[in-house]
Amino acid sequence: MTVVLDASAVLALLRGEPGAEIVGDHLRSDEPTLISAVNYSEAVQKLAQLGSTTAAEDVGALISLGLTVAAFDAELAVATAALWPATRGAGLSLGDRACLALAAAVPGARALTSDQPWSRVDVGVPIDLIR
Secondary structure, three states: OOEEEOHHHHHHHHHOOOOHHHHHHHHHOOOOEEEEHHHHHHHHHHHHHOOOOOHHHHHHHHHHOOEEEEOOOHHHHHHHHHOHHHHHHHOOOHHHHHHHHHHHHOOOOEEEEOOHHHHHOOOOOOEEEOO
């Protein structure tokens, strides 16, 4: 089963927050683990905002663990926009929708996040909360 990580899941792992072990288990498994380029950027930006001077390297280290960064192309951009009506009530961001759109585009994929509001949306993608 393919897992698509939200930026919040990556940040939990890198910051040792609750749920980090779940994300780490997925990265250590043989299953494909993806992240949208949008969420990858979001994770780097958030670490920098929190004061990391090595944010790009910190997130980049996950690639050596098997994380694959998926391009955010025109098709995914349209799919992301199409999720807005179903997710706006829960307050999901563009990055959140990019993660869900990527998971929807990969047969059998699940989205992994720490964001509780995701539990209030149904967009046809299995969502696993890490905490």
